[in-house]
Amino acid sequence: MNILIKNGYVITVDPKRRMIKDGAIVIEGNKIVAIGKTDDIQKKYKAEEVIDAKNMAVLPGLINTHTHLFQVLLRSLGDDMKLFDWWPKMVGPASVHLKKEDVYWSALTGSLELLKSGCTTTMDNYYPHPVWGLTDECLKAFIKIGIRGIEAVGGTDKSEPYFPPPEVLVKNTDDIIREIVRLIKKWNGKANDRVHVWFGCGAPFANTDELVEKEHDNAEKYGVGMCDHLHETQDEVNQWKKENGGLTPIQYYYKKGIRFLGSNLVGIHCVWMDDEDLKIMAKTDTKVSHNPVSNMYLASGVCPVPKMLDMGITVSLGVDGPASNNDQDMFELMKSTALLQKVATCNPTAITAEKVLELATIDGARALRMEKEIGSIEPGKKADIILVDLKAANIAPVNRVASQLVYCAKSSNVHTVIVDGKVVIRKGSLRTMKEEEILKNVQETTDKLVERAGMTKLRERPWITKVQ
Ligand SMILES: [Zn+2]
Incomplete structure (x- = not known):
C-alpha cells in the first residue's frame, strides 16, 4: 500500500x-x-x-514514554493528595480488584486518547498483579487499536512503612521475573514489531536490590529496556538518604555497584536531583521521562530539565497515568513542559518550542531505544x-x-x-475500532470496579472548596 x-x-x-x-x-x-x-x-x-x-x-508521531493505562478507571478519584497518600489510599487498594476486562478496556480508552492527541508510540508501565496474566490485556489492546506500544512490566517485592502496598500485590522476586519473561517470549515483536515488552521495575522503595539486578540481567539477556520511577518526591529521597548513609537512590545504586543504571534504563520523573545525581545520570547515559502534568497534579516538584539538557542527558516526555494527570493529552503535555520550566526558573529562555518538539519525538525515540526506527x-x-x-x-x-x-x-x-x-x-x-464500543465498555467496567473496590465514597465526594 x-x-x-x-x-x-x-x-x-x-x-x-x-x-x-x-x-x-x-x-x-x-x-x-x-x-x-x-x-x-x-x-x-x-x-x-x-x-x-x-x-x-x-x-x-508523538512519543509518550510513561503512563499507567489501568488508571483510566481511577480518573479523578484522587484529587488533592500527595503521592504517598494518593497511592496507598486510592490507587493501591483499587488495583487489588482489577480484572482482565478492566485492564483491556482501560488500555483501549487510554490508547484512544493518546492516538487522538497525536501519540503514535506509548510506553505503558503495568505493575499491579492481584492475579498473574492481566498484563496480556494491555498488549492485546495495543495490537487491536493500532498504536505502537511498549509494555514495561513491573511488580512490587518489598513493603516500606511509608509505602505499604496491599499484601496481594507484594510478590515473590522470582515470580515477577518469571511473569515478565513469559510476556517477552509471548509478545515481543508481535504485530509487525509494533509491540514490545520491557522490564518496568517500580521504584527503589518498592523493589529489592535483588529484583533490580535480576531485571537488569534479564533485560540484557532478552535485549529489551527498563524503566523505573526515580526521585519523584522529596520525601522518598530524604527517607532513603536517612536509611542509606546519606546516599540518594541513584547514588546508592551507582556507588554500591548494583547492576541497574545505564543506557537501557529510563528514569521516570527524576524531580529531586542533586548535582551528583545528575552527573551519574549523564555518565551512565541513563534516560529521563519527564512528566510535568503529573508532577504538578501531585505537587511533587519540578524536574530540572534545562540542567539535564545542558549535561547531555536524554529527556523524553510522559503523560503519566490518567489518575495523576488526569488525561493523556500530548499537546497539553508539550505546552505544560515549556511553561513549567519557564516559570520555575523565571527564565523565558529556559526551553524553546523547538526543543519541546524534539523531546516529544526524536528524544522520546532515543529514550525508548528506537531512534533508528521512529522519531523523525x-x-x-x-x-x-x-x-x-x-x-x-x-x-x-x-x-x-x-x-x-x-x-x-x-x-x-x-x-x-x-x-x-x-x-x-x-x-x-x-478507524480500527468503534469508539462508542470502547467508551461504553470502559464506563461499565469502571462502574463495577468502583463498587467492588468500595470506592463509591470517592466518586461521591461532596463539593469541597478547601481541603481540611
Ligand atoms: Zn508512573
Missing part, C-alpha cells in the same frame, strides 16, 4: 531539522521512502491513497506520522508552525494519525 501525503508543512525533526513548506511524503508499506517538495515528489511517485495536507502541519520523518524510517490542522480558531493565522504546535494546538486539531504505515485516525476519528 502506498500513501502520498502532499501540500503539507512538513516538520522533519531529521538531523537537518528541515521545515518544508508545500512538502510531501511517500509511504510504502510501513516505511517512509521519500520526502521533499510536493511538485518534485509528485513527478516521481504515484500512490494508491493521497492525503491532502493543505493547511496542515505534518510531523513525526526520514526515508527508511517507519511511517509514524501525524497531521495537525492549522486552520483552526486556536491556531490561525499561521506564523511560526513549530511554536504554534506547542503553544496553540490542542489534540482536537489532530486530523490524521498514521502508525506503521496504517491510517489509524482520519479526520479525528478512529
Whole structure:
C-alpha cells in the first residue's frame, strides 16, 4: 500500500531539522521512502491513497514514554493528595480488584486518547498483579487499536512503612521475573514489531536490590529496556538518604555497584536531583521521562530539565497515568513542559518550542531505544506520522508552525494519525475500532470496579472548596 501525503508543512525533526513548506511524503508499506517538495515528489511517485495536507502541519508521531493505562478507571478519584497518600489510599487498594476486562478496556480508552492527541508510540508501565496474566490485556489492546506500544512490566517485592502496598500485590522476586519473561517470549515483536515488552521495575522503595539486578540481567539477556520511577518526591529521597548513609537512590545504586543504571534504563520523573545525581545520570547515559502534568497534579516538584539538557542527558516526555494527570493529552503535555520550566526558573529562555518538539519525538525515540526506527520523518524510517490542522480558531493565522504546535494546538486539531504505515485516525476519528464500543465498555467496567473496590465514597465526594 502506498500513501502520498502532499501540500503539507512538513516538520522533519531529521538531523537537518528541515521545515518544508508545500512538502510531501511517500509511504510504502510501513516505511517512509521519500520526502521533499510536493511538485518534485509528485513527478516521481504515484500512490494508491493521497492525503491532502493543505493547511496542515505534518510531523513525526508523538512519543509518550510513561503512563499507567489501568488508571483510566481511577480518573479523578484522587484529587488533592500527595503521592504517598494518593497511592496507598486510592490507587493501591483499587488495583487489588482489577480484572482482565478492566485492564483491556482501560488500555483501549487510554490508547484512544493518546492516538487522538497525536501519540503514535506509548510506553505503558503495568505493575499491579492481584492475579498473574492481566498484563496480556494491555498488549492485546495495543495490537487491536493500532498504536505502537511498549509494555514495561513491573511488580512490587518489598513493603516500606511509608509505602505499604496491599499484601496481594507484594510478590515473590522470582515470580515477577518469571511473569515478565513469559510476556517477552509471548509478545515481543508481535504485530509487525509494533509491540514490545520491557522490564518496568517500580521504584527503589518498592523493589529489592535483588529484583533490580535480576531485571537488569534479564533485560540484557532478552535485549529489551527498563524503566523505573526515580526521585519523584522529596520525601522518598530524604527517607532513603536517612536509611542509606546519606546516599540518594541513584547514588546508592551507582556507588554500591548494583547492576541497574545505564543506557537501557529510563528514569521516570527524576524531580529531586542533586548535582551528583545528575552527573551519574549523564555518565551512565541513563534516560529521563519527564512528566510535568503529573508532577504538578501531585505537587511533587519540578524536574530540572534545562540542567539535564545542558549535561547531555536524554529527556523524553510522559503523560503519566490518567489518575495523576488526569488525561493523556500530548499537546497539553508539550505546552505544560515549556511553561513549567519557564516559570520555575523565571527564565523565558529556559526551553524553546523547538526543543519541546524534539523531546516529544526524536528524544522520546532515543529514550525508548528506537531512534533508528521512529522519531523523525526520514526515508527508511517507519511511517509514524501525524497531521495537525492549522486552520483552526486556536491556531490561525499561521506564523511560526513549530511554536504554534506547542503553544496553540490542542489534540482536537489532530486530523490524521498514521502508525506503521496504517491510517489509524482520519479526520479525528478512529478507524480500527468503534469508539462508542470502547467508551461504553470502559464506563461499565469502571462502574463495577468502583463498587467492588468500595470506592463509591470517592466518586461521591461532596463539593469541597478547601481541603481540611
Ligand atoms: Zn508512573
